[in-house]
Amino acid sequence: MRHRSAFARTLRAHALLTGLILACPAFAQSAADLSVCADERVKTAVLSPAQLAAAEAACGRALSSAATDVDRQKAAFFRSLMRFLQVVQAGAQKPLKADGSQPGYAPPTEQQIRQALADIDVAIGIEGPLKGDALALRATMNQTIGRHSEASADVGAAMIAKPEDPTPFVQRALEHERAGDINAALADLDHALGLEPTAGTALSARGDLLRRLGYLSRARTDLAGAIALGPPFRRLALIRKSEVELRMGDLRAAYTDLIAASREANDLPRKDAAAQNAELLISAGDLALDKLKDPDTAEKHYQEAARLAPANWNAALGLARVEEQRGASAKAAAIYRRILASTKSTPRLLERILASYRLKQLTQPARRADAGPFRSGLEAGVAASKASPDGLKRIAFVIGLSDYTELASLPNARRDAAVMANALADMGFSVVEIAENLGKTDLRKTPAIIAERAADADIVLVFYAGHGVETEGVNYLVPSDAGLDSDKALRSDGLPLSELAAAAAKARRGALVIVDACRDDPFIEARAVAGSRSAGGGPAQPGPQPFRAGLSPSNSAAPNNVVFHSTQPGKTALDGDGLDSPFVRALLETISAPGKSLDEVVRETTKRVSEKTEGRQTPAAYGAAPAIALLPLKAAQ
Missing domain, CATH: 3.40.50.1460 (Rossmann fold)
Incomplete structure (x- = not known):
């Protein structure tokens, strides 16, 4: 089992990189290898490791046989992208350790992405149509490995090479936010959306920042715009919008967004989609049980989550809580005991610890x-x-x-x-x-x-x-x-x-x-x-105070x-x-x-x-x- 934060890392990284890919100009796909290399599916879905590896190999063949600088730049750009995505996804999708504890996540190192960096350097060195996109991709790589001064330099160069592209402004906004300059971050995101009002990366980033700052009406508008664009922005934007609706007091809208996110199917590899959708159904079940006071609906979602991801014990915890709310303490205790019996080999699993706690509350009467x-x-x-x-x-x-x-x-x-x-x-x-x-x-x-x-x-x-x-x-x-x-x-x-x-x-x-x-x-x-x-839906509020x-x-x-x-x-x-x-x-x-x-x-x-x-x-x-x-x-x- 992996946790939602791992999926969120993958989706955030993919959504930002998609901004680069969508901005790439179209080329005639005459060579089969170049067509596989520039896999169009990467625009709307997180590709599986096998698909990324196949695209990388095709890029290598296309690079070695490229007849023009344009083809060579494209092959180098996409091989760099595929190599980088493989490293990011491998780091974000580690399973739990044998004892149930969560593995530490370490961002990619320069050594791990050195081949991707070498390829993108080749693409940048060619005066072709992808130079601005290549600079923006290298900026993302440098941000990821913590080389922020190099990232800033690449962002500046990308703005000069492709001034109409919103992506570098989104990247600079992330740097401003990291440094604590919220107003500068918002100014860059506003500028990005001025350049392209339907830029999914900018809508998602500004909506998420406004959500965290508490400017909920504006956040909801941006996130709704990202949702309307479809994959790869839709799922994560639905999750964030659900959080906004919950904080604004619209429980039904929050619930509806979670269910919609859980029905996404083609933006992740099948196994990953099942695990992520199970997590979202559990969240929907929690909302139905705790806020909407609807145990029957909650039970339905927990059961569906258990079918999608049998090893996710949060679904079983939810079913036990449903029985507790119904007053069926014996049924709830039986579920908790099943969790404990099934997780003996994973003593550090937090779901096991919580099951133990709730079982004690049910079976050990108050003594004083x-x-x-x-x-x-x-x-x-x-x-x-x-x-x-x-x-x-x-x-x-x-x-x-x-x-x-x-x-x-x-x-x-x-x-x-x-x-x-x-x-x-x-x-x-x-x-x-x-x-x-x-x-x-x-x-x-x-x-x-x-x-x-x-x-x-x-x-x-x-x-x-x-x-x-x-x-x-x-x-x-x-x-x-x-x-x-x-x-x-x-x-x-x-x-x-x-x-x-x-x-x-x-x-x-x-x-x-x-x-x-x-x-x-x-x-x-x-x-x-x-x-x-x-x-409400009226004029936007002024910029947030620090x-x-x-x-x-x-x-x-x-x-x-x-x-x-x-x-x-x-x-x-x-x-x-x-x-x-x-x-x-x-x-x-x-x-x-x-x-x-x-x-x-x-x-x-x-x-x-x-x-x-x-x-x-x-x-x-x-x-x-x-x-x-x-x-x-x-x-x-």
Whole structure:
């Protein structure tokens, strides 16, 4: 099984490259090899590895027998493209590891694409009709391998060689966005669409950027335009538009878009299309179950997904949740047990961990109800299954805030908290306390509770997933009932991260505070969403104001206390798709091997996150880690 993020990487790369291919002038296809080399199907579909290899071989034959410079340039251009696509697809489509953990993704290296670079250099060296396209393709390659100054030079040259082509402006917009200059990125995308109003790459890129900025009406218009163009833009644009509709409150439109995306069949190789369509049907089922309150429709989609991708256990998790909603606890428990029995060989599979958590909730009755915001793990169905062999008392406090009243919801946060709590209980933590969707009153109570309990513990771990913002150098965790203007009252309504860290530092031997909260300022986004809703289909709003991205450094960590941010200061963390929060996946994969010191946990998780996100996200740690194992060596054996 592969995850939706892998498919998204492939589709994004292919859509951008398609802009280059569609712009290529038509040639008379007199030679058979040249016709196979310039495979027209690459304009509308992701070709299979075998098809790409066949096209590459045909390009080689055409290149060696080319009678004119025009033919030689075309053969070199398309062989470069086919070689590059093979490397990108191979890197993006790795299966899960044998133990169920997700493989790290590393973007292509210069060495891996050296043949593609050599071919495109040949194409650029020929003064022919594809020179501008070849420069743009080399710019994409350089962007992919991280050579941004070379990419910028190629983009500039492509603009000169082919000033009417929108693709270089899309590429420069991506560079502006990477550098944090949102207004410059939007200006380039506007210019690209001025050159060609139906440029699929520009419509998709601008729609996605406006979606992330919260300008939803404008995003919906652009994404609808990309959808109308058909493959290869249609599927990904439908997925993004579904997210826009959900945030605008049109649940039925969001559902309809997901179903439409799941019916796409000819834009991916058959096996990949089945796996991607299964993921989309699961998302549609989740929406039908959780938002539309229609378990019968949800069940139908989960069943179809299970037929398309039998190894995708998210479909089975969905069917179990349907039975839970119907009150059929025994049927739900049977499904969870089937998942656990079928995944014994993949202990790190997150779907297995979640099935274990939900089964415990169903079958282990609550033993006590704590006062205050935290529930005991016993009450939530999570009980420590292994005593700590080194005799140290380990306590975990897990906080997940997903369902915000007025701010953007974070679907993964509460689920990540559940998976984390279950994993820590299974790995040897003596006590696991859980808090979910805390309002301002309860959130501000948590430091006192943690401080009191930590004083009686050797090691404390605090995990927080939810919104977090920085203002005037102070990091605040945002309660679920924060209003649109609560950023002006953060001192009274939010919880300073430093208070949470100071409470955990009361532990006798050491503490690790993990904060997966480094996202764009949710208040600015929420106000943009509100403005977008009120504007409806009217005039476009003015350009977005810059976001306060991410958190500031936590430089005041107490001795033997580490504060671990999911990304660097001023940067944003990725929430992921489905059970695919990259930071949480990496963290669980790291701590599942016991005996690691806190410092080793931090370093290994950082490396894994960077790999999974192609370098777009790198965690940051503050404080001095004690020389003590987060989990004892024998705890999980």
